[in-house]
Amino acid sequence: MFHPGRVVRRALCVLAMLGAMLGAMLGAGLGLAGPAAAEGRIRIAEQYGLGYLPLHVLRHQKLIEKHGKELGLDISVEWVQLGGGAAMNDALLSDSIDLGSGGVGPLLTIWDRTRGGANVRAIAALNNMPLFLNTNNPNVTSLKDLTDKDKIALPAVKVSIQSRTLQIAAEQAFGEGKFDALDRLTVSLPHPDANAALLSGAAEITGHLSGPPFQYQQLRDPKIRKVFSSYDVLGGPHTFNLIWAKEAFRANNPKTYQAFLGALKEAAALINADHATAADIYLAQNKGDLDKAFVVGILGDKDIQYTLAPSRIGVYAGFLNKVGAIRNKPASWRDLFFEDLHGETGS
Structure with missing residues (x-):
């Protein structure tokens, strides 16, 4: 709209x-x-x-x-x-x-x-x-399922809290020193634009690491699933x-x-x-x-x-x-x- x-x-x-x-x-x-x-x-x-x-x-x-x-x-x-x-x-x-x-x-x-x-x-x-990584890709249930066909929207790559949270999660998933394993999949996009792109399913964006209210709005759509919460990554609030x-x-x-x-x-x-x-x-x-x-x-x-x-x-x-x-x-x-x-x- x-x-x-x-x-x-x-x-x-x-x-x-x-x-x-x-x-x-x-x-x-x-x-x-x-x-x-x-x-x-x-x-x-x-x-x-x-x-x-x-x-x-x-x-x-x-x-x-x-x-x-x-x-x-x-x-x-x-x-x-x-x-x-x-x-x-x-x-x-x-x-x-x-x-x-x-x-x-x-x-x-x-x-x-x-x-x-x-x-x-x-x-x-x-x-x-909490920050959720949500995806509209039905084949992705964990970070290890992501491929070069996926693009994850963040407000700013490498410097935003979303980017750093993804890096911490990547190191947990892929091993010590592999924090940048998913950096190649990230793109900078303001939350409203990334939210619209993920919900439309028509853009190349297949993932969005955001925050409230966007992540909750996305999860109202049955095609969207949560891959992780930052509270799990960091061990609590x-x-x-x-x-x-x-x-x-x-x-x-x-x-x-x-x-x-x-x-x-x-x-x-x-x-x-x-x-x-x-x-x-x-x-x-x-x-x-x-x-x-x-x-x-x-x-x-x-x-x-x-x-x-x-x-x-x-x-x-x-x-x-x-x-x-x-x-x-x-x-x-x-x-x-x-x-x-x-x-x-x-x-």
Whole structure:
């Protein structure tokens, strides 16, 4: 079904990504960067899916503005939607945005890349969520059944949390050091496009490693089956998405930062307390054809938790360090986060 709003959002996403890349190139080549936000202004980038519901809630309810007023500050909030962690990090490093959001992989990449410089760290986790590898290929019941005729869609190859999860699963399936055994089958595609391709069965995409709500929507179709859940791969619940910023933004904008963190805590509390209202907000922010009861059902899944404390982030960090994707291995999850959350119980 044709959705004009979805086309516009994707066009804006492409423009934002091009702007971020241009800014990054200028910054790298000329030593220049875009203007940093002043106290009372914050520019936030979000992505698609229920993993970003806390951001959708605080955007819809204007919670940042509310918490800013409580601190005596009028905060101007600007939003952009980007389609992957690489675009997030390029935009952040070029000062096109102040806060980037995404999976554990992109966070670890930018944390490692900016140590001793911009010192990018996580503000908070957004959730614990399982990631499913789903397929429409009736011959695939495990990773070992995949052939060169299969194509697995990911939001970004090699850097997204979906890509890293697939690599961990591949090493478990094919043996130590074989983490890249399936990389040749992966393609980068935004979740909405990959979701449509898998469900249509008409495209070359035969697999999609995504997240809520896309994976649950796919499993409503009897032709789609789950190959694995990331909870099985990592040994239990783990952080899916986080939000991060440069150290300078936190230092130079203490009230704006405090207002954002307070708003994020309120958003998570609202989601956990009232799934129906949270579903209404998600549907208002994400135009599409999902029904409210379906979204409420996903939010009620015991495997989905909206929490600011990270879970099993150290598993990803250890893997990325082992395969050479990051040079530095954090001694603790606290190394990756600003100290505001250091009192929480995480892993």
